[in-house]
Amino acid sequence: MVDKTNKTGAPPGTLVYFGDKQTDRVKLSLIEFNETDFIEKEFYDLSECLDHVDTKMVRWINVDGIHNVELIEAIGKRFGIHSLTLEDIVNTNQRPKFEDYDNYVVAIMKMLYFDNELQSEQLSVVLFDGMVVSFQEAHGGDAFDLIRNRIRLGKGRVRRMGADYLAYALIDAVVDCYFGILEKIGDRIEILEEDLIEEPTKETMRQLHNMKREMIFLRKAVWPMRELINNMERSETELIKPTTDIYLRDVHDHTIRVIDTVETYRDLLSGMMDIYLSSVSNKMNEVMKVLTIITTIFVPVTFIAGVYGMNFEFMPEIHSKWGHVWGYAFAWVIMLAMMISMVVYFKRKKWL
Amino acid sequence: MVDKTNKTGAPPGTLVYFGDKQTDRVKLSLIEFNETDFIEKEFYDLSECLDHVDTKMVRWINVDGIHNVELIEAIGKRFGIHSLTLEDIVNTNQRPKFEDYDNYVVAIMKMLYFDNELQSEQLSVVLFDGMVVSFQEAHGGDAFDLIRNRIRLGKGRVRRMGADYLAYALIDAVVDCYFGILEKIGDRIEILEEDLIEEPTKETMRQLHNMKREMIFLRKAVWPMRELINNMERSETELIKPTTDIYLRDVHDHTIRVIDTVETYRDLLSGMMDIYLSSVSNKMNEVMKVLTIITTIFVPVTFIAGVYGMNFEFMPEIHSKWGHVWGYAFAWVIMLAMMISMVVYFKRKKWL
Amino acid sequence: MVDKTNKTGAPPGTLVYFGDKQTDRVKLSLIEFNETDFIEKEFYDLSECLDHVDTKMVRWINVDGIHNVELIEAIGKRFGIHSLTLEDIVNTNQRPKFEDYDNYVVAIMKMLYFDNELQSEQLSVVLFDGMVVSFQEAHGGDAFDLIRNRIRLGKGRVRRMGADYLAYALIDAVVDCYFGILEKIGDRIEILEEDLIEEPTKETMRQLHNMKREMIFLRKAVWPMRELINNMERSETELIKPTTDIYLRDVHDHTIRVIDTVETYRDLLSGMMDIYLSSVSNKMNEVMKVLTIITTIFVPVTFIAGVYGMNFEFMPEIHSKWGHVWGYAFAWVIMLAMMISMVVYFKRKKWL
Amino acid sequence: MVDKTNKTGAPPGTLVYFGDKQTDRVKLSLIEFNETDFIEKEFYDLSECLDHVDTKMVRWINVDGIHNVELIEAIGKRFGIHSLTLEDIVNTNQRPKFEDYDNYVVAIMKMLYFDNELQSEQLSVVLFDGMVVSFQEAHGGDAFDLIRNRIRLGKGRVRRMGADYLAYALIDAVVDCYFGILEKIGDRIEILEEDLIEEPTKETMRQLHNMKREMIFLRKAVWPMRELINNMERSETELIKPTTDIYLRDVHDHTIRVIDTVETYRDLLSGMMDIYLSSVSNKMNEVMKVLTIITTIFVPVTFIAGVYGMNFEFMPEIHSKWGHVWGYAFAWVIMLAMMISMVVYFKRKKWL
């Protein structure tokens, strides 16, 4: 939740990794393709990987782990990536953004997973002329697997078009995953809404609060995506060809749809919180009303009983002849009459 | 309510239909007209339909059902519609938008129905040179019937003007239907407001909550319309002629009026929710006050009765000669005096 | 409150009147003037009116009633007013707006009256070269009387300047009337504020709610005026001469002042609603506290009375010799001591 | 608080004074200076004043009172001030604004005083070529005295620079006075905040409400200042020389600082209101809890006393031999045990 450990005072462009998983070796997976051919290899060593690169094909190097700062630096030096960009790539607290440099453009994004709670993984896509280098946190999940499959099978446009379309496809995959998360959250909102109507409990409220928190963080990840795509569309780089523009417009549209839905969910959750609070308060009030009514019914008749418990030496209801016989019954009649009339009155006023 | 089933990972431009009604055959209705002539036919087959098209007239092909993905793809191929556009047309979760391509422009909108609850149907209007192709969900209702009638009868400008005016007329019909919905909602708000003043119940609150929810979804459908019309007005396409601009300005205006009314209703509903909560709380407080006052009146006199129920061997009010005769009456006088003075006090303080 | 009866599906440019008053004949009042001369006539027939028009003077035709759709259409045909403009003029639900056409510009506004509740009347001002045609609902009130008088008396600039200044003067009259309404509302807010401090009742709250509602509708009428004047200032029409621009700047300024005041009143009313709710809740709490304190004082002493009402055969306070004489007094001492100490304690804690 | 008496319907450019103080004669104070010389005179007559004007020096005429409408009109005619400007100068409800005309520019501002409550005075500064004419309400206070002194003493830049710098200095004096007011309000907020923590009373709340109201009005006066300075900076008038631009940037900055502080205070006051309401509610709840606990402790033991007050002929605790001796003590033991265990239970639960 909180941006942990920032490298205050370190010179700009210093690579510092902030994530948790630090032990594994970093895997480099190289995919090279054109409309007819397709090569896929995996390496654990940069120079070995670079030996296999064929500059006539579209190349995609995926770096599966960003904790190996030396490797990232080596990649940066080899491909001419600015040190500020490298810093952004390894800083997992980075805000999603798009930047264009002379020889490349870079998009840094948050891939989100929703598995009981929202988790985020940083993804960076660097687009060179004819090459895409993507960086993801170790064990980063399968967000790109679908695109890899499409390339392998030659399905869709990706094999026919250039590196810029590949970069677009990767970004599109990230935005698409947001829809999946929104769907899961939407389902949970519907379940919560039913709980709310049937039997709101403390647990409902805790879940509402958690959902609200998750919407705050989802929003923080999603809003900058709009700007990212905007900047990408408006960028004057020649790396992105006009034929890809139409696809960017499409992903831009999806981003706005995601944002719209996030805002709608926030509105819904606020409304549900209000409903919860008012229904809890109503329920409590109902309980207190019933309890108070019971007390209210018995207090006056207790008074009557108290009156005939007084020890005065002559009380006509008790000590007269009539009282001797009917007194007790008379007292009960009065007391029952009082109780019944109160119940009737409360019923009529719809208090019971 | 929730955007269901998104096709995460499918290559962009893949047509996937998300709606429910999947069984029926798709009807293609072709209307061809110019100022003097008018032809109307219905087909269940694309090529048959295309055989009847007369390129000298203004043509309107309405596709009544978007679940037949193959047909949509065939139409797209035949008329040169980009696969991203086709994807948007069949994706019923699409956000309203306007886009211009080289050979056509497309407006995707939400037609709304209010029949106890808000329901939406996706409508897409594709404008080519001299031709309009519109797509609607199966059994999509009669939104376009009025325009069809106007063409049949030669009423209004639609027969005299070109395809761009026809496209405008279709969009105008969608915006017009929002007014009908707002009117129905407005009526329900007025009824609710009267309920609120006379006798607010739990049902009132449930309805208020539902109305608020509906306003959230109405808003989500209506706000993008403004942008849609804006983009349409600012578009540099030559498909929309300057003579139609003045009509776009008019529908733009209507859209803003719809948005204004939606915002006004939201404000009204918020105010009503506050009124409801405060009136429920006041009512409950009134009940508790009356109950507490009853208890408060009887507790002190019960104490007095308790005092004269004590068993002390000499209590002057009881055991003196005077007490023997007047004691009981004296006790009643005191007790009644206490009760009456409390009632008077509470009345004066306006607590009763 | 609610936009009633919309003509869903009617072809654009169809004139449909939505107001209530339909019976009266429509009066056309023609005023012609230049710096030296002045002619004023009234007609119930358009062609008769047009016969009297002298194109060398500035002409002002005021149409007093817009329910006669045929007349409006005739006027429109005669002066070349676009059917969309005519539709806006007779549609009393129209949002205030300014539009420029080739041969005329039109401003549609809401005149407001505040007579216990807010009422609105639609006013339209169409400016041609050398002529102003204004439309108002029948019995529309005297908003323009003051300008008519100024023309009659030759007071102010209106006689010296052209038709564009006359149009400005009419718009200025509408904005000026908002100040009068704000003043009345301001007075009522002050009265309400005093009520709130002295003796808030349910009626106060009902009035607060009504005022809030009226502010919502006032706002809906006033906000578009800003845009109207803005569009008028930025319009490139040649009908409005540069000498009038300075006056538009002034009315623009007034509009912003009106909007500022409306927003200030909304803030004030929100604050007052909060004060009301908290003061009602405090008052209720005070009542409950006093009632509860009374009960709390008597319950313990009732217990003491109960103790000495027990029938044990030997209770020293009762059956001993000392008890025989002092027991009753002793019980009273204890009970009074308890009551007094509780009262003192509550007083010290400032609960009483 | 409320915009009083507006001149609905009067022709634009009519001078109507709305303030209260109407009796005094209007003083004209003339200051003429250049880098070396300095002349200061006071007049009660315009023509006399104009006789003394020396066009080679920078002239500053301060009009001390704007209720004498004839004088203002005479000044306007003499210096060529547009009647709309004159109208704004005497209309004390005017919104702060800047306007440029051909021969002069005018800034209308609100000087604020905070003396238990916020009071405002209208100040207008008209800048001509080489001359400043300023208008203030009668007895308008000493806002300009400091600048007068600086001119007299030849301190600061004001003597060296032209009329535009003088106009800037007057505007700067107005913005500076806002800081003084914010400081006073800040002090009161700090005092209120301490009251809130120590002992919140009804008075605290009344003061909070007043402060909130004052912030609403302060905001209404301060926000337009930003626009005023902005328009002044962007104005293309030649009356303001480029050397003065740097000073305008400075006063622009001050204005934003004032606005920031106003917004911060509003946030603080909102937070304090919430704290107040929750602390009042908590205090009340505490009182009710204590009262209810007292009742709750005595009700069960009263029941026990009631049991042994029953008149059954054989109750073992009473009529047995053991009961004869120990019964009473036994009853007390039970009752005390109940009371003590309840107190212990409530203490443990931290309810006491």
Added chain:
Amino acid sequence: MVDKTNKTGAPPGTLVYFGDKQTDRVKLSLIEFNETDFIEKEFYDLSECLDHVDTKMVRWINVDGIHNVELIEAIGKRFGIHSLTLEDIVNTNQRPKFEDYDNYVVAIMKMLYFDNELQSEQLSVVLFDGMVVSFQEAHGGDAFDLIRNRIRLGKGRVRRMGADYLAYALIDAVVDCYFGILEKIGDRIEILEEDLIEEPTKETMRQLHNMKREMIFLRKAVWPMRELINNMERSETELIKPTTDIYLRDVHDHTIRVIDTVETYRDLLSGMMDIYLSSVSNKMNEVMKVLTIITTIFVPVTFIAGVYGMNFEFMPEIHSKWGHVWGYAFAWVIMLAMMISMVVYFKRKKWL
């Protein structure tokens, strides 16, 4: 918290220091460097310092204390700093801003420290051609130490690049320190959140209120930084070379990240305040419910006891033979049955 002591009425450009620490001598530390050489010296005298300046190297003069107004004025005169800039440098209430003058540009910022409460120190960085002069409050802390070290050690780019990069590095250091503060605040929010779930107390609420206040002030310091960097990027000054632009873009990005986090924390704190209030209210309601239930259970049975304490001469339950033997037991059975059935009822209704 409150902007103290403003110099109302003093001529613009007058230097007035508003801070507290006034006693110490002001230290001037001079650092001169180029890619190969590095000189560092400290002075307490301006002219002595200026004697040591070598115009062929990049010079950085850090003024450690701004209370010595004469010194600041001397520096300003020597380097040609405008008096308005000097005024801003010594005015510790200054809002963060960037301004460009002919011969220099200046950035005024707030360095923040979080040590139980938020404290701010003003930092000003003036960039000349080849020279940076920075001003900080006395004992201003070590914000710049890290940069000094980097220069000393020749680490990072700073030695290789010019004065503009040095100025950037100083600004970057300020923004970086905000991350440290946000991290500390984030930790405290997490602790508070746990407190809130486990055991919310009055202290929790006081801390929440304090955190909210601190966020208000943090926001006030951070928001203008965005504008500052924006203006710096858009500035047309030649003092900032294009090679530095890329670093400004980076710090711009960091600023937006800081602002995002501040807004997220505000949202979180608001949510926590709501949770706190609702949980306190729930806890109180639970207590009241239990107390009321106890009373409600004993009031009816006390009535039964009262009935059998009545003194009627013939009550069958007492005076009959059966009553003589079983009466007392019968009374207990009834009373226990009543109590048990009530407990069971309340349990079933989940009120207990």
